[in-house]
Amino acid sequence: MTNKLESIGFSNWFESRIDESKAANHGIARVVSVHKNSYTVTKGGEEVFSELSGNLLYGAESSNDLPTTGDWVYADFYDDDSHAIIYGVFPRKTLLKRKAPGKQIDVQLIAANIDTAFIVQSLNENFNLRRLERYLVMVNESNIEPVVLLSKSDLLSTEDIEDIKSQVLGIAPHATVIEFSSLNQENMDSILELLKFGRTYCLLGSSGVGKTTLLNKLLGSEEFETQEVSKIQSKGRHTTTSRQLVQLESGALIIDTPGMRELGSMSVDEGLDETFSEILALSLNCKFKNCSHTNEKGCAILKAIETGELSEQRYKNYLKMKRESEFNQMSYSEKRTKDKNFGKMIKSVLKNKNR
Numbered sequence: 001m002t003n004k005l006e007s008i009g010f011s012n013w014f015e016s017r018i019d020e021s022k023a024a025n026h027g028i029a030r031v032v033s034v035h036k037n038s039y040t041v042t043k044g045g046e047e048v049f050s051e052l053s054g055n056l057l058y059g060a061e062s063s064n065d066l067p068t069t070g071d072w073v074y075a076d077f078y079d080d081d082s083h084a085i086i087y088g089v090f091p092r093k094t095l096l097k098r099k100a101p102g103k104q105i106d107v108q109l110i111a112a113n114i115d116t117a118f119i120v121q122s123l124n125e126n127f128n129l130r131r132l133e134r135y136l137v138m139v140n141e142s143n144i145e146p147v148v149l150l151s152k153s154d155l156l157s158t159e160d161i162e163d164i165k166s167q168v169l170g171i172a173p174h175a176t177v178i179e180f181s182s183l184n185q186e187n188m189d190s191i192l193e194l195l196k197f198g199r200t201y202c203l204l205g206s207s208g209v210g211k212t213t214l215l216n217k218l219l220g221s222e223e224f225e226t227q228e229v230s231k232i233q234s235k236g237r238h239t240t241t242s243r244q245l246v247q248l249e250s251g252a253l254i255i256d257t258p259g260m261r262e263l264g265s266m267s268v269d270e271g272l273d274e275t276f277s278e279i280l281a282l283s284l285n286c287k288f289k290n291c292s293h294t295n296e297k298g299c300a301i302l303k304a305i306e307t308g309e310l311s312e313q314r315y316k317n318y319l320k321m322k323r324e325s326e327f328n329q330m331s332y333s334e335k336r337t338k339d340k341n342f343g344k345m346i347k348s349v350l351k352n353k354n355r
Helices: 003-007 020-025 054-059 129-141 158-171 188-194 211-219 269-275 277-283 300-307 312-353
Strands: 027-034 039-042 047-052 072-078 083-089 095-099 107-112 116-122 145-151 176-179 200-204 244-247 253-256
Touching: 020 072, 020 083, 027 047, 039 083, 047 054, 054 083, 095 129, 116 129, 129 145, 129 158, 129 200, 129 269, 129 312, 145 158, 158 176, 176 188, 188 211, 200 211, 211 253, 269 277, 269 312, 277 300, 277 312, 300 312
Parallel strands: 047 083, 116 145, 116 200, 145 176, 200 253
Antiparallel strands: 027 039, 027 072, 027 244, 039 047, 072 083, 095 107, 244 253
């Protein structure tokens, strides 16, 4: 492992998973950003324009097989390291993903090999516990450490902020929660202290919550463009539009992500169980093992809702995400089967045509 690779996050975890045959023929690099038909990668120095090899591009069975921001890849460099071809992707330590936006049933990769996710929520009318739960499910599904950052703390009194922090800790008791203000610099030092050399972080949150402004503060420059927040909707307009890996002065690596209007769930059983662990624990106390938690006598979950131990809104959000995840996963599996069958048919037609 070279010092340059180590400085951009190549740890013993990845070194132990090197494919020796690929490493013998190709170099190792990290994906900095993903574009429509190309990538930017780095070996710890300059960023290099790169493309996928034909085998990787056309041999991929799904989007999961292609690189995303934060991935480690095998690549060859040409023309004095001004151009690269990617031949393979390393196993991922963690992977942030969601259902692709809209009606399309597919997986969208957000970023790979994240150690800690900063989930940013603003302390204004856009603060939403149910949305925060969705982000927590996404993060917990990949076993990424969550940190909740509450932006725009200058808008509220200390008492109101403490009340909101208490609500956040009520649904994420093990998470670090920090309020901050990019305007008056409150708690910026506390955030900087969390950022460690060689570790990878990402910023998650809706558009307009202050992710890009925070990143610029951490960088100490206005490297990333932000625009004035709409006074009507309190939403930032045309801020981050792609995911990009950048390195801070401390040596920490951080990825800003676009604001996500849709956080569709797909195959997030572990994330749901971790995020809503108290619901899982309550279900073990139901009178009947096959309890549907809808109208049965002796249902521990319904009793908890009745006594106020469990929020009805939280339980409804859990059910909504669980059903959504199961439906999307079933639809995605059916789509994969159809795609595979179609691919086999095309190969068969081409084979017969060439006889």
